[in-house]
Amino acid sequence: MPAATPAGPRLPDTAALRARAATALRRCGADLDAVTAAAGRTLPARTPLTGGLLADLAATTPAQIDAAVAAAHRTFQEWRTVPAPRRGALVKRLGALLTAHQEDLADLVTIEAGKIRSEALGEVQEMIDVCDFAVGLSRQLYGRTIAGERPGHRLSESWHPLGVVGVLSAFNFPVAVWSWNTAIALVCGDPVVWKPSELTPLTALACDALLARAAADTGAPAGVHHLLLGARDCGERLVDDPRVALVSATGSVRMGREVAPRVAARFGRCLLELGGNNAAVVTPSADPDLTVRAVVFSAAGTAGQRCTTLRRLIVHEDVADHFLTRLVHAYQQLPVGDPFDPATLVGPLIGPAARTAMSKALAAAQRAGGKLLTGGERCLADEAPEAAYLRPAIVRMPEQNGIVRTETFAPILYVLTYRTFDEALALHNDVPQGLSSSIFTRDQREAERFLAADGSDCGIANVNIGTSGAEIGGAFGGEKETGGGRESGSDAWRAYMRRATNTVNYSADLPLAQGVSFL
Ligand code: UN1
Numbered sequence: 001m002p003a004a005t006p007a008g009p010r011l012p013d014t015a016a017l018r019a020r021a022a023t024a025l026r027r028c029g030a031d032l033d034a035v036t037a038a039a040g041r042t043l044p045a046r047t048p049l050t051g052g053l054l055a056d057l058a059a060t061t062p063a064q065i066d067a068a069v070a071a072a073h074r075t076f077q078e079w080r081t082v083p084a085p086r087r088g089a090l091v092k093r094l095g096a097l098l099t100a101h102q103e104d105l106a107d108l109v110t111i112e113a114g115k116i117r118s119e120a121l122g123e124v125q126e127m128i129d130v131c132d133f134a135v136g137l138s139r140q141l142y143g144r145t146i147a148g149e150r151p152g153h154r155l156s157e158s159w160h161p162l163g164v165v166g167v168l169s170a171f172n173f174p175v176a177v178w179s180w181n182t183a184i185a186l187v188c189g190d191p192v193v194w195k196p197s198e199l200t201p202l203t204a205l206a207c208d209a210l211l212a213r214a215a216a217d218t219g220a221p222a223g224v225h226h227l228l229l230g231a232r233d234c235g236e237r238l239v240d241d242p243r244v245a246l247v248s249a250t251g252s253v254r255m256g257r258e259v260a261p262r263v264a265a266r267f268g269r270c271l272l273e274l275g276g277n278n279a280a281v282v283t284p285s286a287d288p289d290l291t292v293r294a295v296v297f298s299a300a301g302t303a304g305q306r307c308t309t310l311r312r313l314i315v316h317e318d319v320a321d322h323f324l325t326r327l328v329h330a331y332q333q334l335p336v337g338d339p340f341d342p343a344t345l346v347g348p349l350i351g352p353a354a355r356t357a358m359s360k361a362l363a364a365a366q367r368a369g370g371k372l373l374t375g376g377e378r379c380l381a382d383e384a385p386e387a388a389y390l391r392p393a394i395v396r397m398p399e400q401n402g403i404v405r406t407e408t409f410a411p412i413l414y415v416l417t418y419r420t421f422d423e424a425l426a427l428h429n430d431v432p433q434g435l436s437s438s439i440f441t442r443d444q445r446e447a448e449r450f451l452a453a454d455g456s457d458c459g460i461a462n463v464n465i466g467t468s469g470a471e472i473g474g475a476f477g478g479e480k481e482t483g484g485g486r487e488s489g490s491d492a493w494r495a496y497m498r499r500a501t502n503t504v505n506y507s508a509d510l511p512l513a514q515g516v517s518f519l
Pocket of ligand 1: 173468
């Protein structure tokens with residue numbers, strides 16, 4: 001449990017957190033006092049550790065947003081002609097600066113998003129990893145040569161920079177998802193305008209300062225990156241601006257439903273990473289120790305606030321009771337509290353609204369016949385009444401009803417049981433979302449079936465590991481209401497470039513395709 005004496009404070013106070021954030025920012029090259037608003041439109045920066053106010057920041061004005069997009073668009077005319085490996089040099093330098101400032105950035109991630117130390121460091125590592133990936137990619141933006149049908153002709157495709165990329169990111173991965181988009185957009189030749197979650201402006205300021213330094217150090221134009229601090233209206237201006245060629249948005253399904261048609265109406269491109277409702281199938285042959293550990297990390301880690309968090313467990317009825325006894329026991333040992341304490345495994349939820357959403361979902365699940373096996377209690381309420389520390393919960397459900405099919409961004413794991421493997425797959429796929437999925441089995445037939453065309457319908461399908469914690473090398477994203485986008489590894493870079501098909505006639509004849517004769 002967190003090292004604490006019952007009488008003493010168990011959480012750092014807001015003033016200490018503010019000082020720590022200011023130090024981390026200063027080391028990264030940003031000055032908290034300089035960005036604090038004297039008057040006018042403000043954006044409050046809070047910490048979920050106490051619920052306290054860290055600073056009132058000056059919010060970006062509509063005129064500044066338009067100026068940022070205009071500058072990014074101007075920079076595009078130049079940046080697109082810089083050879084990709086030279087663009088890679090900027091990202092290489094960014095990766096080096098992120099490495100040098102891993103601790104500072106992790107401090108800010110903990111202070112603003114509430115992540116425990118190891119996960120905060122892991123999030124920064126994810127940024128460093130994607131920079132490495134993008135640097136390699138900067139020499140591998142390959143097109144194809146295609147076997148054409150006409151003699152004396154060469155048919156090929158080339159990939160060109162697309163334009164300004166607008167990145168809308170969420171609080172739960174305040175910097176990693178930005179880096180997936182930004183590192184790849186930059187090597188692809190696209191300037192970035194970033195609108196981070198209004199809940200995590202300080203981590204964004206630090207990243208923006210480091211990228212500005214990387215640009216200065218490598219001779220890249222400063223206009224390749226712009227940060228907008230503000231609420232929804234900031235994002236809306238990016239969504240509606242025809243100079244923004246690609247809007248890459250991470251967040252709720254509700255947000256995606258607004259963004260996608262607005263971008264489509266102007267024939268812009270969208271890359272959406274929306275909600276998940278990720279499940280794991282636990283079969284009779286599953287390795288019990290490994291499965292319990294994987295399930296606890298995926299379901300209760302990050303306080304249940306990953307898109308990839310495990311939210312549904314589909315367990316074979318023969319092993320359900322035994323497995324759940326072990327799982328409940330593991331849950332009850334989870335230390336909840338100050339995320340800076342190395343013993344803590346579960347930090348706070350992002351704020352009071354998340355606390356309410358969790359309580360409401362638990363009440364709805366129980367009204368529908370669910371049995372709360374553990375969790376849901378509030379912790380540290382006396383010390384931090386504005387914060388949201390809750391024990392991760394497990395609820396055994398009689399069926400997959402509306403509440404189970406809804407993503408609640410909190411540590412609630414719903415348990416369902418199955419008899420036949422087909423039944424497990426049907427339950428698995430019968431939700432509107434399609435991000436991540438897992439099966440725990442030592443039966444190869446089951447494992448392969450889960451990964452086959454009629455198995456999991458998600459963008460990520462795993463065997464004997466949990467639903468969360470993907471590496472950056474694979475394409476990240478999902479189907480159905482998750483939005484269909486793919487980010488980070490594999491060939492996700494193609495979303496950030498435009499494809500041109502080129503046919504070159506090096507003969508003296510003019511044969512027409514499809515055997516057409518004319519003139
Ligand atoms: C997210 O929650 O939006 O796979 C991203 C994972 C992390 C990324 C999650 N690498 O859990």
